[in-house]
Amino acid sequence: MTTERKLLKIYTTLLREYGQRNWWPAETSFEVILGAILTQNVSWKNVETAIHNLKEVNLLDPEKLYRCEIDTIAPLIKSSRYYNQKAKKIKNFMDFFYSDYHGSLEKMSLEDHSLLRTKLLKIKGLGEETVDSILLYSCNKPVFVVDAYTKRIFSRFGLIEETATYGETQHFFIKNLPQDIVLFNDFHAQIVHLGNTICKTQPQCNQCPIRIIDGKLKCRYPLENHS
DNA sequence: ACCCAGGGCGTTG
DNA sequence: CAACGCCATGGG
Numbered sequence A: 001m002t003t004e005r006k007l008l009k010i011y012t013t014l015l016r017e018y019g020q021r022n023w024w025p026a027e028t029s030f031e032v033i034l035g036a037i038l039t040q041n042v043s044w045k046n047v048e049t050a051i052h053n054l055k056e057v058n059l060l061d062p063e064k065l066y067r068c069e070i071d072t073i074a075p076l077i078k079s080s081r082y083y084n085q086k087a088k089k090i091k092n093f094m095d096f097f098y099s100d101y102h103g104s105l106e107k108m109s110l111e112d113h114s115l116l117r118t119k120l121l122k123i124k125g126l127g128e129e130t131v132d133s134i135l136l137y138s139c140n141k142p143v144f145v146v147d148a149y150t151k152r153i154f155s156r157f158g159l160i161e162e163t164a165t166y167g168e169t170q171h172f173f174i175k176n177l178p179q180d181i182v183l184f185n186d187f188h189a190q191i192v193h194l195g196n197t198i199c200k201t202q203p204q205c206n207q208c209p210i211r212i213i214d215g216k217l218k219c220r221y222p223l224e225n226h227s
Numbered sequence B: 001a002c003c004c005a006g007g008g009c010g011t012t013g
Numbered sequence C: 001c002a003a004c005g006c007c008a009t010g011g012g
Helices: A003-018 A029-038 A044-056 A062-066 A070-076 A083-101 A105-110 A113-121 A128-137 A148-156 A166-175 A181-196
Strands: A210-213 A216-219
Touching: A003 A181, A003 A210, A003 A216, A029 A044, A029 A083, A029 A128, A044 A070, A062 A083, A070 A083, A083 A105, A083 A113, A113 A128, A128 A166, A128 A181, A148 A166, A148 A181
Parallel strands: none
Antiparallel strands: A210 A216
């Protein structure tokens, strides 16, 4: 069985088990960016509170957020942990967003995706996962997002090394999957859902619809076309 | 009281 | 390039 078939079988199983996750949880593409920064190393629940607070005072509007002081933002996003740093990160992004794209997500999304990735990575406070989340879920670019769950779960499946870097893990998925943006979108969402529910820290999860038995991949559902 | 959550950066060895 | 410390909330 090729690696590509294994990955698709895993994805098919997750899709059957949990249904389309239709990510990212946000009302606008701009909100996706804020969420991507705010969710760094914190549970999504904490981010929801922060986003809610920003919304209350109309700061989900890019123009207003851009003109806002860091000291105004920080207390509103307190629930997101590391709130002082994150307020700065948001500000750093907004400065870039306005200086390079006049605050237009449409313009930013027209940028060549590998160039945009390079530019976003230069913003202090935005690392690979945050940038790739923005590229995929806000700008609609075909990049595969890797997070702690991805490494944990897929190294447990024996498909990647435990010590695999972000880049190595990402390359593994890109190389072994059809370059389908909808697939990239939902696959990552499924992985997070799996990580959030039954595959937390246990070495073996009894409820998992995907198992490794004698080194072989056993899925609850067969491979099927997802188109 | 503990533990950990959808990271990233700066500093050291 | 590791392996750390730092940031510093909230829910289980």
